[in-house]
Amino acid sequence: MTTEAGAVPAVDLQDVRKSFGRLEVLRGIDLRVAAGEKICIIGASGSGKSTLLRCVNLLERPTSGRVLVEGVEVTAPDCDIDRVRARVGMVFQQFNLFPHLTVERNVTIAQETVLGRPHDLAVDTAMAMLRRVGLEEKRHEYPARLSGGQQQRVAIARALAMDPSVMLFDEATSALDPELVGEVLRVMRELADEGMTMLVVTHEMGFARRVADRVAFIDEGVVLEESPPAELFESPREERTRRFLQRVLERDES
Amino acid sequence: MTSGAGMRPAHEPPPSRRRLPVSTSTLGQWALYGGTLAVVMFLAVAVDWARLQDKMFRTDLVLDQFPRIVTQAAKNTLIFTAFGFAGGLALGVVLALMRLSTFRPYRWFAAVYIDVIRGLPALLVLIFIAFGLPIALDIRIPGTYGRGSVALAIVSSAYIAEVVRAGIEAVPKGQTEAARSLGMSHGQAMRRIVIPQAFRIIIPPMTNELVLLLKDTALISVIGVTEATKELTRFGRDGVNANANATPLVVAGLVYLALTLPMTRLAGYLERRARASR
Numbered sequence: 001m002t003t004e005a006g007a008v009p010a011v012d013l014q015d016v017r018k019s020f021g022r023l024e025v026l027r028g029i030d031l032r033v034a035a036g037e038k039i040c041i042i043g044a045s046g047s048g049k050s051t052l053l054r055c056v057n058l059l060e061r062p063t064s065g066r067v068l069v070e071g072v073e074v075t076a077p078d079c080d081i082d083r084v085r086a087r088v089g090m091v092f093q094q095f096n097l098f099p100h101l102t103v104e105r106n107v108t109i110a111q112e113t114v115l116g117r118p119h120d121l122a123v124d125t126a127m128a129m130l131r132r133v134g135l136e137e138k139r140h141e142y143p144a145r146l147s148g149g150q151q152q153r154v155a156i157a158r159a160l161a162m163d164p165s166v167m168l169f170d171e172a173t174s175a176l177d178p179e180l181v182g183e184v185l186r187v188m189r190e191l192a193d194e195g196m197t198m199l200v201v202t203h204e205m206g207f208a209r210r211v212a213d214r215v216a217f218i219d220e221g222v223v224l225e226e227s228p229p230a231e232l233f234e235s236p237r238e239e240r241t242r243r244f245l246q247r248v249l250e251r252d253e254s
Numbered sequence: 255m256t257s258g259a260g261m262r263p264a265h266e267p268p269p270s271r272r273r274l275p276v277s278t279s280t281l282g283q284w285a286l287y288g289g290t291l292a293v294v295m296f297l298a299v300a301v302d303w304a305r306l307q308d309k310m311f312r313t314d315l316v317l318d319q320f321p322r323i324v325t326q327a328a329k330n331t332l333i334f335t336a337f338g339f340a341g342g343l344a345l346g347v348v349l350a351l352m353r354l355s356t357f358r359p360y361r362w363f364a365a366v367y368i369d370v371i372r373g374l375p376a377l378l379v380l381i382f383i384a385f386g387l388p389i390a391l392d393i394r395i396p397g398t399y400g401r402g403s404v405a406l407a408i409v410s411s412a413y414i415a416e417v418v419r420a421g422i423e424a425v426p427k428g429q430t431e432a433a434r435s436l437g438m439s440h441g442q443a444m445r446r447i448v449i450p451q452a453f454r455i456i457i458p459p460m461t462n463e464l465v466l467l468l469k470d471t472a473l474i475s476v477i478g479v480t481e482a483t484k485e486l487t488r489f490g491r492d493g494v495n496a497n498a499n500a501t502p503l504v505v506a507g508l509v510y511l512a513l514t515l516p517m518t519r520l521a522g523y524l525e526r527r528a529r530a531s532r
Binding site: 057059082083085086087088089090092094096097098099100109110113114115155158159162 | 429431432434435436437439
């Protein structure tokens with residue numbers, strides 16, 4: 001995707017650090033996502049990928065550094081974080097659908113309470129989003145009656161119904177049975193094709209290779225290497241990147 | 255919560271004691287039967303059944319209790335229970351939220367309140383509200399209904415707060431995160447997402463609190479009730495005094511059971527239904 005020069009980045013992380021007690025998980029992250037760009041974040045477990053993503057919408061507050069979403073500094077003490085979050089969609093590893101609400105209500109509730117949309121409009125939007133992920137006919141079901149893949153697609157619809165300008169995916173397929181991964185990746189790919197700005201933490205190297213504009217390899221709390229997928233996968237600059245990719249590809253082949 | 259983790263096959267029978275190999279010897283079994291028979295025979299012979307019935311279950315006195323034991327005493331018991339529980343629930347939810355607040359003075363206040371009230375006999379709190387407050391602070395809560403309900407609400411709120419807090423803490427953290435990530439405020443996430451789920455979790459212990467509260471209404475008999483505000487225990491006791499016979503108290507006891515048993519049954523039904531929909 002092309003963006004006008006000088007446009008405000010969708011997400012801008014500047015020297016972001018995060019410690020849990022004495023453990024420093026993020027040790028100075030710089031990452032910029034232009035509007036319309038798709039960035040995949042890869043790295044070993046425990047490298048800080050998820051923490052990085054959760055710092056964007058302040059589910060984790062960085063210990064230091066600045067996070068800007070569409071030019072708004074969310075790390076500023078006077079930032080109205082709820083307004084920013086409404087524009088940043090997030091999809092979780094464990095889906096986190098609301099189990100006490102129907103599929104349709106899962107998708108309408110934040111539209112009504114956060115955006116103040118009238119009920120009818122919220123329902124229309126929900127239906128459109130559920131159609132998009134192919135689950136229109138499940139609207140009266142409760143989440144527990146859906147497969148993992150279906151639940152995750154509803155979670156994507158729930159986030160999309162808020163008209164987000166950025167979507168964050170936190171290992172969206174890691175908790176799924178292997179045969180259900182495809183349907184979720186397909187929805188994500190369609191979303192990418194439509195031009196959504198996406199920041200995707202993933203273990204799916206095939207997805208990263210095909211969809212990402214850039215791939216960032218996180219290691220020990222820093223962005224060790226960041227380049228277009230062809231470059232990063234074919235000729236990684238860093239020895240650690242090479243070793244990580246080797247381990248992952250061995251697993252995929254075995 | 256993933257769908258898989260919490261699902262247990264619902265039809266699996268609970269581990270049954272009957273399936274354990276029976277090790278009791280035949281001789282031991284005969285001894286058990288013999289012993290039981292001996293006790294039954296002893297009761298049949300030693301107890302004066304006619305007298306027992308005359309003093310505890312005299313038919314004319316049983317009939318005498320009706321209809322007032324229902325239209326007045328049971329009604330009052332239910333009124334005290336309803337107001338006490340409504341107040342206790344409202345106060346308990348507020349206290350639970352205060353205990354979970356990030357604002358320390360709220361946490362401290364709630365913790366002290368809960369510890370103090372739970373550490374005192376309900377009877378003492380009741381007497382304090384009825385007689386202590388007017389003397390000490392010139393605060394008079396009007397009417398027996400008012401004083402009784404307020405006292406019961408104060409006592410039950412401390413227990414309910416702990417139940418609600420446990421329920422809120424049992425809702426997975428991902429639920430709050432999902433709600434907040436959609437832009438809901440802390441309050442909206444609590445009201446719309448966390449508390450509704452917490453209440454499904456706490457239905458069984460909450461019913462327990464309701465039954466305890468219903469029984470605690472008996473304490474109100476000590477704070478001077480008028481004829482119109484007598485609840486079941488006082489009604490039964492006055493009946494005992496008037497007739498020198500225990501029958502009215504036994505009937506009151508049966509009415510209590512008629513009220514509490516359906517409650518626990520209902521709770522079991524709601525619990526099963528809530529589990530099925532999760």
